[in-house]
Amino acid sequence: MSTASPNARLVSLTVNGRPVARLAAPRTHLADFLREGELLTGAHLGCEQGVCGACTLLLDGEPVRGCLAYAVACEGRAVTTIEGLDQDEIAARLREAFTAEHALQCGFCTPGMLISARDVVERLPDADDARVRVEMSGNLCRCTGYVGIVKAIRRVLEDRKAR
Amino acid sequence: MSLQGAAYKTQAAGGRIVFGVGARVRRKEDDRLLRGRGRFVADIALVGMRELAFVRSPVAHARILSFDIPEQVRGQVFTWQDLEQAGVRPIRAASGLPGFKVSEQPPLAADKVRFVGEPIAVTVADTRAEAEDLASQVVAEFDELPPNVDMLAAAAPGAPRVHEHWSDNIFLETRVGQSFEKDVAAAPVTVSRSIRTQRQCIVPLEGKGLVAHWDRQAEQLVLYTATQMPHIVRSGLSECLGLPLEAIRVIAPDVGGGFGWKGLLQPEEVIAAWLCVHLDCPLRWMEDRREHLVAAANAREHHYEITAYADADGRLLGIDADAWVDAGAYSIYPFSACLEAAQVGSILPGPYDFPHYRCRTFSVCTNKPPIVPFRGVARANVCFAMEQIIDAIARAVGREAWEVRLLNLVPPEKMPFDNITGKHFDSGDYPESLRRAVAGIDLASVRRRQLQGEPDGRLVGVGFATYCEQGAHGTAVYHGWGIPMVPGYEQVQARITADGGLELRAGIQSHGQGMETSFAQVAHEVLGIPLERIRLVHGDTGLTPYSTGTWGSRSMVMTGGAVATACRRLADRLRRIAAHLLQARLDDVTLSGGKLRSGQADITIAEIARTWYLAPQLLPADVDPGGLEVTAGYKPKSDHGTFSYATHAAVVAVDAEVGLVEILDYLVVEDAGTMVNPAIVEGQIFGGVAQGIGTALYECSPYDDAGQPLASTLMDYLLPGFTEVPAIRIEHMETPSPYTEFGVKGLGEGGVIAPSAVLCNAINDALKARGAIVTDQPITPARILAALHNAGAEPPP
Ligand code: FES
Ligand code: FES
Numbered sequence: 001m002s003t004a005s006p007n008a009r010l011v012s013l014t015v016n017g018r019p020v021a022r023l024a025a026p027r028t029h030l031a032d033f034l035r036e037g038e039l040l041t042g043a044h045l046g047c048e049q050g051v052c053g054a055c056t057l058l059l060d061g062e063p064v065r066g067c068l069a070y071a072v073a074c075e076g077r078a079v080t081t082i083e084g085l086d087q088d089e090i091a092a093r094l095r096e097a098f099t100a101e102h103a104l105q106c107g108f109c110t111p112g113m114l115i116s117a118r119d120v121v122e123r124l125p126d127a128d129d130a131r132v133r134v135e136m137s138g139n140l141c142r143c144t145g146y147v148g149i150v151k152a153i154r155r156v157l158e159d160r161k162a163r
Numbered sequence: 164m165s166l167q168g169a170a171y172k173t174q175a176a177g178g179r180i181v182f183g184v185g186a187r188v189r190r191k192e193d194d195r196l197l198r199g200r201g202r203f204v205a206d207i208a209l210v211g212m213r214e215l216a217f218v219r220s221p222v223a224h225a226r227i228l229s230f231d232i233p234e235q236v237r238g239q240v241f242t243w244q245d246l247e248q249a250g251v252r253p254i255r256a257a258s259g260l261p262g263f264k265v266s267e268q269p270p271l272a273a274d275k276v277r278f279v280g281e282p283i284a285v286t287v288a289d290t291r292a293e294a295e296d297l298a299s300q301v302v303a304e305f306d307e308l309p310p311n312v313d314m315l316a317a318a319a320p321g322a323p324r325v326h327e328h329w330s331d332n333i334f335l336e337t338r339v340g341q342s343f344e345k346d347v348a349a350a351p352v353t354v355s356r357s358i359r360t361q362r363q364c365i366v367p368l369e370g371k372g373l374v375a376h377w378d379r380q381a382e383q384l385v386l387y388t389a390t391q392m393p394h395i396v397r398s399g400l401s402e403c404l405g406l407p408l409e410a411i412r413v414i415a416p417d418v419g420g421g422f423g424w425k426g427l428l429q430p431e432e433v434i435a436a437w438l439c440v441h442l443d444c445p446l447r448w449m450e451d452r453r454e455h456l457v458a459a460a461n462a463r464e465h466h467y468e469i470t471a472y473a474d475a476d477g478r479l480l481g482i483d484a485d486a487w488v489d490a491g492a493y494s495i496y497p498f499s500a501c502l503e504a505a506q507v508g509s510i511l512p513g514p515y516d517f518p519h520y521r522c523r524t525f526s527v528c529t530n531k532p533p534i535v536p537f538r539g540v541a542r543a544n545v546c547f548a549m550e551q552i553i554d555a556i557a558r559a560v561g562r563e564a565w566e567v568r569l570l571n572l573v574p575p576e577k578m579p580f581d582n583i584t585g586k587h588f589d590s591g592d593y594p595e596s597l598r599r600a601v602a603g604i605d606l607a608s609v610r611r612r613q614l615q616g617e618p619d620g621r622l623v624g625v626g627f628a629t630y631c632e633q634g635a636h637g638t639a640v641y642h643g644w645g646i647p648m649v650p651g652y653e654q655v656q657a658r659i660t661a662d663g664g665l666e667l668r669a670g671i672q673s674h675g676q677g678m679e680t681s682f683a684q685v686a687h688e689v690l691g692i693p694l695e696r697i698r699l700v701h702g703d704t705g706l707t708p709y710s711t712g713t714w715g716s717r718s719m720v721m722t723g724g725a726v727a728t729a730c731r732r733l734a735d736r737l738r739r740i741a742a743h744l745l746q747a748r749l750d751d752v753t754l755s756g757g758k759l760r761s762g763q764a765d766i767t768i769a770e771i772a773r774t775w776y777l778a779p780q781l782l783p784a785d786v787d788p789g790g791l792e793v794t795a796g797y798k799p800k801s802d803h804g805t806f807s808y809a810t811h812a813a814v815v816a817v818d819a820e821v822g823l824v825e826i827l828d829y830l831v832v833e834d835a836g837t838m839v840n841p842a843i844v845e846g847q848i849f850g851g852v853a854q855g856i857g858t859a860l861y862e863c864s865p866y867d868d869a870g871q872p873l874a875s876t877l878m879d880y881l882l883p884g885f886t887e888v889p890a891i892r893i894e895h896m897e898t899p900s901p902y903t904e905f906g907v908k909g910l911g912e913g914g915v916i917a918p919s920a921v922l923c924n925a926i927n928d929a930l931k932a933r934g935a936i937v938t939d940q941p942i943t944p945a946r947i948l949a950a951l952h953n954a955g956a957e958p959p960p
Contacts, residue, residue, distance in 0.1 A: 027292060041206035042199020044419070046368045047452040051877035054368060082199030099193040102842040105675030105850060107196025108203065108369045108419030133885040140877070142368045142420050143675045145849030145914075146885050 013074050015040065016084030024071040031055040031066030034081060042082035042111045046140070053139030056112035057081055063119045082111035090118045093159065097152035105143035113139050117153050127157060183688030184905050187842045190680040191694065192673075201417040204372040204389045209445035212374065215435060216294035217448075218284035218301045219458055220276035223312070223530040223870025224323070225305035227274055227283065233300050240301055241438065242284045243271040251437050252403050254428060256496040259645015263335045263501060266326055266528070268493040270403070270430035276305070277325055277492035278532050279871055280458025285434050287442065291449070310530040310870035314489035315466060318527045325492055325528045332528040334490055335501040339508040339584060340521035347481040347519055350472035354555040359939040360544045360919075361863040362464035362489065364880060365537050369419020370450035371459070373432055375439040378412075383705075385412045386436055390702075391421040392497075392712025394670050395648055397704045399428030399496045400436055411436075415702035418674035422538040422854070425674070426714050427460060428496040456880050457872045461864055462537035464489040465507070465544040471552045472519070477560040477567035481519030482552070484511055488541070490526040491533040497648035498536050501526040505644070506541040509584045513549045514593050514631040514808055515571040520583045530870045536714070538851065539912040542632060543858055543919055547940060550628040550920035554927065564924065565601050565627050569594050572629060579901070587803040588631060589908070591898045596810040596832045597629050599894055603830045604812035613932075621816040623827070624929025628920035629810040634716030634909020637802030652796030653721035654708035657686070657729035659737075659791035661776035663757075663769025664696040667726055670710025671718045672702035675850075676911060677843045678718060682726045684839055685905075689730035690737075691757035692768060708794060716909030719839060720805055721797060724904040729795035736787050740771050743783035797904070805900045805908035809833035811852070811917035815925040819933065819951055822944025824860060824926060826889045829918075834896035836908035844910060845893055851914020852891050857883040859919035863941050930954075 005025035012021040015038055022037050029048075034040040034057070046054035048067045055066035058080035085091035094117050097103070104110045113136070120127060120135045127135065132153050133146070141149065182188055195201050218240075232240050246269075253267035272283045286297035311317035311325055317332045325332055373388040384406060390396050393413040401408050418425060431448055439446045450459065465488050472481040486507045494500035504524040511522055537543075553571070557564035573580045575592040582588060609625040617623060633640075641649045656668040665686055673679060683697035700706050710722070734754050742749040747761030758765045774781050775791050799805065814828040831848055838844045861881040865873045874880040899906020919940050926947065927936050935954035937946055 025292070035205070036208075039208070040199075041203070044203070044369065045205065045449075046370075046419075047877050049452055049876045049878065052368060052452075086198060095194075095197040098197055099189045102190070102846045104193060104196055105677070105846055106367070106369070106418065106420040107192070107201050107675070108367075110196050111199040114197065129890065137885045140368065140882050140884055142366060142422070142854070142882065143850045144846060145851075145853035145891060146888050147849045147891055148846065150885070150890070 009072050011071050011075055013076060014078040016080055026070065026072050028071045029067050030057065030069040030071050030074055030079070033071035034066065034079070040081045040083050044108050044111060046108065051140070053116060054109050054112040056115045056139065058115060063116055082114060090121050090156070093156045094118060094121065094152065097155040101148040101152040101155065103144060103148035103152040109139060109141040113141065113149060120153060121156050121160070125157060125161060129154060182694050183684055184837065184839050186684060186840065188680060188684060188694065188840060190677045191683060192677065192679045203369055203417045203419055204374060204387050205449050207374045207387055207416065209374060209376055212445040212447055213287050213289055214291040214294045215446055215448040216286050216291060216298045217282040217431065218286065218298045220272065220279055220281040220283050222276060222305055222307055223279050223310035224308040225276050226308065227272060227276060228304040228306055230284065231302040236297050236300060239287045239297055240284055243269050243273045246271060246434065246437060249437065249441065250405055251433065252405070254399065254403060254430065254433065254496050256494040256499045256647060258335065258499040258501050260335055260337070260501060260505065264329050264333070266493045266500065268430065270433040278530050280454070280532060282430055285438065287438065287446065312530065312866050312868060312870045314464065314487050314527040314529055317529045318487060318525055325530060334494065334526040334528050335504065337505045337508050337524045343481055343519040343521060347472035350480045351475045352473040352556060352559045353470060354552065354559050355470045356551055356555060356938055358467040358469065358548045358551060360463055360465045360547060361941055362461050362531070363537065363858060363862050364456050364459060364461055364864050365422050365424035366455065366880065366882060367420030367422055367424055370452060370455045371425065371429060372449040373435055374445060374447045375435040376445035377440050377443065383410055383412050384436055384440060385414065386432060387414045387416055388432055389418045389425055390415045391425045391672050391674060391714060393672060393702055393704050394709050395497050395712055396428050396432060400433060403433045404437060412705040414705070415672045418672060421674045421713070423462065423536045423714070424459065426712065427498065427535050452877060453875050456864065456875050458532060460495055460533045460535035461491060461531065462534050463544055463858070467548045469548060469552055471556060473556045473560065475560060477556050477562055477570055479515060479517035479571045481517065482512065484522045486522065486524045488524065488526050489529050489531065491529055491531045493533045495533045495535055497646055499644070499646045500533065502536055502644065502646070503534060503541045507545055509586070510542060511545050511549060512583050513546065514573055514629050516573045516577070517571065517583065531866060538854065539915045542630065542912065542916045543855060546628055546630045546916050546920045547923060550924060551938060554924045565597060568627060568629055569597055572597065586633065587801060588806045589801060589900045589902055591806070591808055591834050592896065593629060593631065593808055596808060596834060596896060597627065599832045600627060600810040600812040600830055603832060603894060604814060604828060609814055617816065621818050622929040622932060623814065623816050624925045624927065625812065625814050626921045626924030626928055627810060627812050628917040628924065629808070630916045631806045631808035632716065632910065632913045632916060633804050633806055635720035635799060635804035636715050636717065637798065637804055639802045648711050650711045652798050653710060653725045654794055654796045655722060655725035655729045656708055656792070656794045657726065657733055659733060659768065659772045661772050663692065663767065663772050664698065665690065665692045666698050666700060668700045668707045669722045670707040671713045671722050673713070676713070676718060677840065681719060681839045681843055682723060685723050685726045686730045689727055690734060690768065691755060693757070716911040719907050720799060720903050720909050723839065723907060724799065725795055725797035727904045728797045729793050732793045732795055733791060736791060737768060737771050740774065740782060740786060741766050744771070744774065744781065800902040805836065805903060807833065807835040807908040807910045807913055809913055809917065811921045813921045813925045815922060815929060817926055817929040817947060822947035824942065826856070829889050830892045830894070831914070832894045832896065833913060834898050835910035835913065836900045837897060837906040838895070839907060841895070847911050848893055848914040849891055851912065852918050853883050853888045855915040855918025856888055856922070858940060859922040860941055861887065
């Protein structure tokens with residue numbers, strides 16, 4: 001809703017495989033651009049200080065902080081939000097494992113957790129508990145104490161190895 | 164999104180698939196949250212909605228001399244004058260306890276500011292960014308006054324007064340117990356400790372937030388707000404705005420954690436509610452993280468001076484304590500400024516049995532944000548203090564600390580037990596939890612390891628703490644406080660739909676506790692309706708019976724009890740209709756697995772429901788006209804509520820060079836009575852322990868001498884993350900409460916109570932070899948190094 005800004009610029013990018021072109025003020029961050037403009041509210045804002053990871057999105061397949069990326073800096077790039085991972089194989093396995101291991105309570109951190117966890121599963125098939133914890137340390141959860149999240153990610157890693 | 168019944172399956176011991184009380188079923192709420200399709204308050208957008216930003220006080224204590232508001236934005240900026248002229252009243256949360264001094268908090272500061280971050284003006288614009296631009300143009304001129312930053316100084320005579328018409332800065336002083344010097348004067352062992360705990364912010368990952376609008380058709384103020392207690396917020400709004408209750412509807416959507424921070428009426432809620440009517444447009448405000456860390460209600464800043472008396476074996480003879488709680492500038496609605504300190508007086512004795520007790524408490528008013536009961540409220544601090552005392556006695560008598568604990572815990576044969584402050588412990592085997600923790604943490608091997616020393620030179624230590632936790636406080640407990648909220652019967656509406664589903668309506672709010680699942684399990688246990696056909700409606704004053712909300716480990720006991728009661732009543736009505744339809748005697752009709760049976764004949768709940776709603780000509784003439792919908796109220800048999808308990812144990816390694824602590828092992832042996840869903844119970848414990856680790860080692864909201872908060876980002880306010888929280892282990896005991904449905908006990912707060920005590924005791928066990936001791940939290944590297952330095956064992960850092 002930053003369109004009112006006199007110095008708004010047209011930003012064209014791909015969101016969950018769909019082309020999007022929308023005006024954005026230079027100061028509008030990517031998470032606000034998606035949440036307010038595209039009504040993709042899965043990326044949550046826990047701090048807007050780059051610490052909590054609740055806003056984590058995929059930008060050209062890499063996890064980024066949606067609160068630290070400016071929308072105008074994402075011209076021409078491909079954004080994937082949690083809503084775009086419904087059919088994703090790893091995300092589906094993670095969702096199953098998260099619910100089986102009770103890895104979410106209020107669910108506010110969960111979209112960011114899943115996106116970071118998906119990246120860990122993709123990159124590090126052999127990660128053990130300690131490695132999973134280090135790799136996930138950019139995401140905060142205030143509810144679960146992380147125990148279920150670590151178990152869920154390990155479960156997906158083990159399942160994929162077993163196949 | 165349809166959920167498969169299979170998703171809930173769980174195996175009972177005999178291989179039978181069960182879904183009811185005791186089953187580790189998967190949560191009904193997970194699917195939407197895992198797909199990013201929950202609806203949190205920030206996700207709500209209304210047509211024409213505008214955004215609010217607040218101008219907040221940059222100083223801790225000052226008179227407001229004037230505002231300078233640029234003329235061209237005057238219509239978008241509002242101050243207390245605007246609200247007051249419109250008849251908005253200050254927030255007032257008085258306690259009926261004798262001597263309580265009442266503070267009035269105008270939602271926007273009136274003539275004086277009393278803490279940094281206090282809202283002094285509000286701005287309205289199309290976007291939050293623009294509203295913040297406006298806020299930056301508003302200038303206030305202040306006449307600064309000396310701030311009260313330290314609670315002990317603020318409590319001293321002659322301190323500048325936060326509320327000038329008061330005689331001092333003490334909201335309330337309480338006294339528990341009598342003078343007992345002569346009884347314990349000859350005690351062979353006396354230990355004393357000064358103990359300080361830090362101010363904390365609660366930091367649910369989702370901050371507060373709201374959307375307010377006037378519903379023209381319903382002629383109602385509708386406030387969507389991230390709250391744990393929608394009905395209480397409604398009552399508070401009614402008082403401040405002068406609107407009748409039926410003209411207000413408060414809705415809590417998905418809420419991203421609360422832990423107490425969402426258990427109050429916020430000034431911002433009052434302001435937005437008034438302004439959306441005044442401007443006739445929907446308004447949104449989302450608390451940002453800086454606002455939370457600077458301006459939100461805080462918690463847990465206590466100071467204790469404790470002396471304990473014991474015999475030569477370590478048996479406690481008496482506790483004499485003074486406690487101060489920094490309650491901040493205002494009394495919050497509904498819990499008031501004195502709940503925390505007065506609670507200290509009543510729960511300091513913990514799970515122990517001893518004959519003499521005296522405690523004075525002071526709720527001190529300072530130039531800091533008000534306090535709100537954080538998960539566990541005073542219990543985490545009290546446990547931190549009391550469990551240090553137990554360890555101190557053990558040192559004095561030369562025994563293992565767990566042995567001294569064991570000597571003093573209330574034994575199972577004394578249950579139910581009325582303790583020295585009149586708390587009625589319902590059931591359990593406290594010593595057994597301790598014995599299991601000692602075995603489970605393998606104390607003997609830790610002691611061997613300490614003798615050998617670590618290859619890396621770190622110091623290893625082990626610590627224990629035992630506590631009990633009152634949950635589901637009853638009417639008498641809260642009536643005694645005289646605060647604007649006394650819990651009574653908790654009500655639930657249960658309605659069987661025409662197609663055999665079940666709707667439950669409850670006035671609590673679930674924000675991570677999984678109540679959409681656990682209450683469905685309770686209902687399933689009674690009625691046998693499949694979980695996927697049971698739906699909980701909660702958090703909406705327009706749709707649910709009155710409730711004081713989700714706080715104090717009460718929902719499973721209170722609302723769960725009401726769900727069971729309501730469902731039993733429905734079962735009775737179903738049986739009566741079934742008897743008629745099956746042409747059977749009422750006494751012969753039984754309900755199991757969602758079917759009513761008599762001999763070989765049976766009929767499903769769905770068929771009976773269809774009959775009630777769509778084929779009433781088939782009903783018996785004397786059918787209960789209440790139909791398949793009931794409202795039932797519930798209270799446990801004891802007004803004292805339930806007492807869950809646990810022993811936590813930890814092994815730590817302390818690096819004496821740099822002061823860092825690593826948690827090598829963490830074990831919880833807990834008993835929360837009958838578990839409705841063990842996975843949810845464990846989740847509450849894991850999450851509580853993680854928060855307790857934050858309290859013990861990391862989290863702190865410090866203030867400088869001018870009353871400026873020094874932690875305003877999550878870079879300064881450190882939350883425990885993946886690498887700080889270990890793989891916590893849990894062992895369950897399950898002693899049912901004699902007073903509740905299914906024997907459940909409240910446990911939501913439990914996990915957070917013991918960690919700071921356990922880790923402090925473990926760290927002190929590690930430091931013992933160097934003659935050093937820490938007594939204050941958070942136990943930061945700087946504190947550990949200072950302790951080592953003071954013990955003369957280490958060069959100064
Ligand atoms: S909201 Fe982006 S890191 Fe917290
Ligand atoms: S589940 Fe609530 S913050 Fe992670």
